[in-house]
Amino acid sequence: METVAENTGVTIRTDKETIKRAFTLMSTAVSLAEKYEANAKITSKYVHATSRGHEAIQLATALQLTPNDWVSPYYRDDSILLGIGITPYELMLQVFAKKDDIFRTYYSHPSLNREHMPKIPHQSSATGMQAIPTTGVAMGIQYKEKFGLNLPEGPAPVVVCSLGDASCTEGEVSEAFQMAALKQFPIIYLVQDNEWDISANAKEIRSQDMSKFAQGFEGIELRTIDGSDFDESFQTMQEVVNIVRTERRPFIVHAKVPLLGHHTSGVRKEWYRDDLDEHALRDPYPKLRNLMLKVGFSEDEIQHIQAETKALVDRDYELAFNAEEPDPNSVTDYIFAPTPITEERGNRAPAGKKPTVMVDSALFAMREILSKHPEALLYGQDVGGRLGGVFREAATLAQQFGDDRVFNTPIQEAFIIGSTVGMACVGLKPIVEVQFADYIWPGLNQLFTELSRSYYLSNGKWPASAVIRVPIGAYGSGGPYHSSSVESVVTNIRGVKVAYPSTGADLKGLLKSAFYDPNPVVIFEHKGLYWSKISGTEAAATIEPDEDYVVPFGKARIVQEADTDKVKTGESCAIITYGMGVYWSLNASKNFPGQVEIIDLRTLNPIDKDALFEAAKKHGKCLLVTEESCEASFTLGLAARIQEQCFQYLDAPVMTIGSIDTPAIPLNSILESALLPNAQKVATKLQELLSY
Numbered sequence: 001m002e003t004v005a006e007n008t009g010v011t012i013r014t015d016k017e018t019i020k021r022a023f024t025l026m027s028t029a030v031s032l033a034e035k036y037e038a039n040a041k042i043t044s045k046y047v048h049a050t051s052r053g054h055e056a057i058q059l060a061t062a063l064q065l066t067p068n069d070w071v072s073p074y075y076r077d078d079s080i081l082l083g084i085g086i087t088p089y090e091l092m093l094q095v096f097a098k099k100d101d102i103f104r105t106y107y108s109h110p111s112l113n114r115e116h117m118p119k120i121p122h123q124s125s126a127t128g129m130q131a132i133p134t135t136g137v138a139m140g141i142q143y144k145e146k147f148g149l150n151l152p153e154g155p156a157p158v159v160v161c162s163l164g165d166a167s168c169t170e171g172e173v174s175e176a177f178q179m180a181a182l183k184q185f186p187i188i189y190l191v192q193d194n195e196w197d198i199s200a201n202a203k204e205i206r207s208q209d210m211s212k213f214a215q216g217f218e219g220i221e222l223r224t225i226d227g228s229d230f231d232e233s234f235q236t237m238q239e240v241v242n243i244v245r246t247e248r249r250p251f252i253v254h255a256k257v258p259l260l261g262h263h264t265s266g267v268r269k270e271w272y273r274d275d276l277d278e279h280a281l282r283d284p285y286p287k288l289r290n291l292m293l294k295v296g297f298s299e300d301e302i303q304h305i306q307a308e309t310k311a312l313v314d315r316d317y318e319l320a321f322n323a324e325e326p327d328p329n330s331v332t333d334y335i336f337a338p339t340p341i342t343e344e345r346g347n348r349a350p351a352g353k354k355p356t357v358m359v360d361s362a363l364f365a366m367r368e369i370l371s372k373h374p375e376a377l378l379y380g381q382d383v384g385g386r387l388g389g390v391f392r393e394a395a396t397l398a399q400q401f402g403d404d405r406v407f408n409t410p411i412q413e414a415f416i417i418g419s420t421v422g423m424a425c426v427g428l429k430p431i432v433e434v435q436f437a438d439y440i441w442p443g444l445n446q447l448f449t450e451l452s453r454s455y456y457l458s459n460g461k462w463p464a465s466a467v468i469r470v471p472i473g474a475y476g477s478g479g480p481y482h483s484s485s486v487e488s489v490v491t492n493i494r495g496v497k498v499a500y501p502s503t504g505a506d507l508k509g510l511l512k513s514a515f516y517d518p519n520p521v522v523i524f525e526h527k528g529l530y531w532s533k534i535s536g537t538e539a540a541a542t543i544e545p546d547e548d549y550v551v552p553f554g555k556a557r558i559v560q561e562a563d564t565d566k567v568k569t570g571e572s573c574a575i576i577t578y579g580m581g582v583y584w585s586l587n588a589s590k591n592f593p594g595q596v597e598i599i600d601l602r603t604l605n606p607i608d609k610d611a612l613f614e615a616a617k618k619h620g621k622c623l624l625v626t627e628e629s630c631e632a633s634f635t636l637g638l639a640a641r642i643q644e645q646c647f648q649y650l651d652a653p654v655m656t657i658g659s660i661d662t663p664a665i666p667l668n669s670i671l672e673s674a675l676l677p678n679a680q681k682v683a684t685k686l687q688e689l690l691s692y
Contacts, residue, residue: 004280008572012233016295018063021288022230023288025057029079030285031313032088033261036095042321044265048107050124051079052261054192056485057227057253059083060189060234061160064241068152069118070425071160072143075125075264076192078108080162082120086110088313092320097328104459111458114317121425122342122458123502124449130166131176131183131189132448134159136422138185143428146404147374150427156245159187163211165254171444175415180250182410188240189220189252190527192227193280194259199272210254215288219265220250227255228284228305232639233290260281333454334471336496336585337463337518339553346549348505351535355541359393359530359546361504362469365511366394366431368400368547373429376515377405380416380433380469382579384408390607391437391530413439418446420466420520421454429468437472437524451520463518467511472500473580473627480664485627488634490522491604497553500524503584505542506602526579526655536679537583554606556599560586563594567618570651571595573689574615574622575682576638578604581625587679590687596691609641616642620651621689625682629661652692657685 012019033050036043051058054076062083065071073080078091094108104111105125112120121137123130137161144151146692167173168191179188195202202209211224221243224237233255238356239637240251258279262268269276282572292302357365376398383389384407385398398406409416416432432464434440440447447468455465474483491498497519501507507525514521529540559582562572572594575585578601589596597619599611616622621644639654659665660675 001494010290012231012295014231014272018234019230019288019291019295020297020570021219022063022234023080023292023302024305025059025079026285026288027309028088028313029055029083031310033076035317036265037272038151039317040265042326043095044109046095047264047266048095048262049076051076051266053194053258053283054227056288057190057192057225057233057237057257059256060230063234064237065118065160066155067116067145068157068690069160070134070137070157071111071118071120071684072123072130072162073108073120074123074130074164075106075108076311081110082494086112087322088139089316092317093323093588095526096320096322096323097329098320098672100323105457111461112452113192113461114193121422122450122454122462123545124447124453126445127447128163128170129445129636131161131173131420131490132165132375132446134161135176135180135185135187135415136419137425138180138187138250138422139183140423140428142183142185143377143404143423143465144426145248149374151255151608156248157186158234158244159185160310161187162189162190162192162235165191165193165195165202166200166205168213169206170298170374172414172418173411173456173580175410177214177217179412179415179419181217184219184249185380186244186248187250187291189250191252191254193254193256196259196263196273198263198267198559202663203479214254215339219653220252222252222254224254224256227257228282228287229311230284251422257284272304279540284408292582300367302389303323308421321451326602327549334460336447336497337455337460339513339517339519341516342508343548343552344550344555346509347546348509348549349543350546351692353543355505356544357531358504358525358540359508360391361508361542362511362542363395363397364544366397367400367517369431369512370405371517372399375427376429376431378431379407379409380431381409381411383433385578389433391527393525413441414446417468418441418450419466421446421450421464424465425462431447432466432517433469435471436482437470438481440470440490442484443490447490447496447520447522452493455519456495463656464520465518466520467514468520469528470520470524473526473528473536474665474672475526476679477667477669477672478527478665479667483665485659487524487604488628488632491634495520496605497521499553499602500526500578500604501602502526502529502579502600503542505545505549505552506600508545509549513550513552516550524579534583536587537588539582539583551602554607554608555563555603555616556601559600560589560596562597562619566594570620571690572597572619572621573601573685573686574619574624576601576612576615577625578602581677584677584679584682588682591683592686592690598688607638612638612642613645616654617649620649621692622650622654623682623685623689624656625677626656627677628658630658631658631661633658636676644674655685657682657690
């Protein structure tokens with residue numbers, strides 16, 4: 001309902017009650033900021049920022065949202081949180097990092113899964129990184145709408161991703177924009193532009209603001225507004241949200257706002273800014289106060305609201321300050337969500353079948369998963385119908401299940417990995433592929449900051465179920481950009497499970513187990529084992545297990561046992577390995593009949609500690625075989641663990657063998673062979689160990 005302000009002729013389009021509600025919430029946000037500043041010595045223990053200057057556009061956004069919607073506020077967005085119903089007490093539990101803090105991370109870095117509120121997926125503090133997981137939410141909603149999967153009653157969901165303008169210089173934000181424009185996701189990118197990036201001003205860090213930058217993304221409609229004007233902000237957001245609800249397409253709202261607070265409690269504005277007076281002239285709080293007067297509220301009514309909100313903040317501050325601290329034992333809560341796969345099940349080698357190469361075992365596993373689970377989908381570079389994967393690992397899947405379930409993405413490893421967070425949040429089961437392990441690096445930011453921490457930092461609200469398939473290893477002179485081993489980097493990311501099978505049966509069983517696991521899983525698939533074309537790897541082709549076969553994570557496989565008499569006389573040793581190392585070890589062990597037990601780890605996180613320690617105690621001699629260089633590696637960590645736990649049982653140092661330590665794998669096949677381990681090199685090391 002429109003109101004014409006007295007004596008001005010100005011038309012105010014937002015209704016009176018909404019303006020009152022917004023003023024009450026903005027007064028609360030201002031009181032919070034003032035309370036934090038007045039008690040800075042106490043409240044600055046943990047880093048925080050406030051929404052001072054940004055309140056109008058944030059409240060205008062929050063007041064549009066329904067429980068069906070999704071929003072990703074950011075570290076300066078406490079007004080959005082107040083607007084959707086978070087209380088000052090809950091926000092201040094965050095400031096003090098108390099036991100009942102609903103977020104478990106920095107102030108205003110929320111993760112919320114309440115039935116009566118918009119949903120907030122986990123997001124990190126890495127600037128701009130929230131754009132990809134939040135776009136993944138919109139991608140998942142679109143998918144569910146296409147297939148009619150568990151759609152909520154009521155208004156169609158809208159996704160809002162909040163960003164600072166400075167964060168939009170990040171490449172990952174552009175990846176999110178590109179996909180939203182290409183696929184027409186139902187998402188609104190709210191870009192709050194205060195012209196600052198900590199101490200760097202807009203003139204130093206960007207060639208154009210969002211109103212110009214967004215023009216490069218055809219298919220995303222743009223609105224640029226004065227984000228300090230509540231009436232303009234509310235009307236714009238109401239219009240945009242309604243369009244996205246009905247037309248299911250993306251928008252960018254570029255809101256120009258002042259920055260009135262400190263960058264954070266640890267970086268104070270007076271240290272470096274000379275524009276504070278100018279920004280204060282655009283303060284949305286006095287603007288909204290004047291709007292209250294224009295629509296008919298009295299000075300007494302306004303002062304009453306201000307007094308009530310200040311009293312609420314004062315009361316909640318004391319409650320939060322005195323709230324219970326967390327139990328130190330809770331530090332290990334929510335590392336991994338419980339998996340239903342805890343033991344090997346199904347028939348590993350059904351009778352009457354011929355061996356199947358490893359790549360086909362994976363393909364058949366994918367076909368069974370997609371047939372049985374409509375919530376499953378597969379995407380990545382070149383996995384779509386034209387090629388079916390550069391290794392043909394997805395051949396025929398797009399034709400069978402359609403281009404909406406098996407499809408190509410742009411060359412965007414960050415989006416491929418990070419989008420799975422949002423997809424999992426809406427109840428889907430994404431399976432994605434990074435084309436080569438060498439190309440996983442652009443996606444590590446998302447894997448580390450978003451995917452691996454979602455369950456832990458959301459206090460168990462948002463497990464990120466995703467399967468990330470990664471062809472790995474040196475094969476066929478792939479050279480420095482198609483041959484790398486990266487397991488030591490990935491296994492150092494806590495919160496991610498890692499598999500590295502060496503046979504088709506294990507690959508199929510682990511793919512199934514990964515799919516049913518509620519946690520993120522990276523599966524390394526050695527390119528040299530896909531077709532068993534390398535001499536000595538024929539055993540990688542196995543009988544294809546049945547559809548119900550699963551392999552639990554953290555359970556090694558005994559590939560070969562040593563003779564009992566050799567063990568008793570101290571003439572045996574154990575090799576602990578995985579991937580291609582299994583076949584170098586098998587072929588090397590032929591030189592030492594009955595003396596070598598070979599253990600295939602199968603999964604690198606979690607690892608089968610019992611198998612490691614039992615082998616060390618049983619034989620007293622251990623060799624670890626890897627394709628990586630051993631320096632500062634996962635394998636060296638295993639060696640240290642065995643020596644620490646089994647020292648008194650050892651008859652020799654725990655030995656390791658891997659590739660020569662170089663910055664990259666050369667293209668030339670002679671140099672590649674010189675760098676990599678092989679059966680002969682492993683045999684030489686075995687001789688040294690057994691002779692010790």
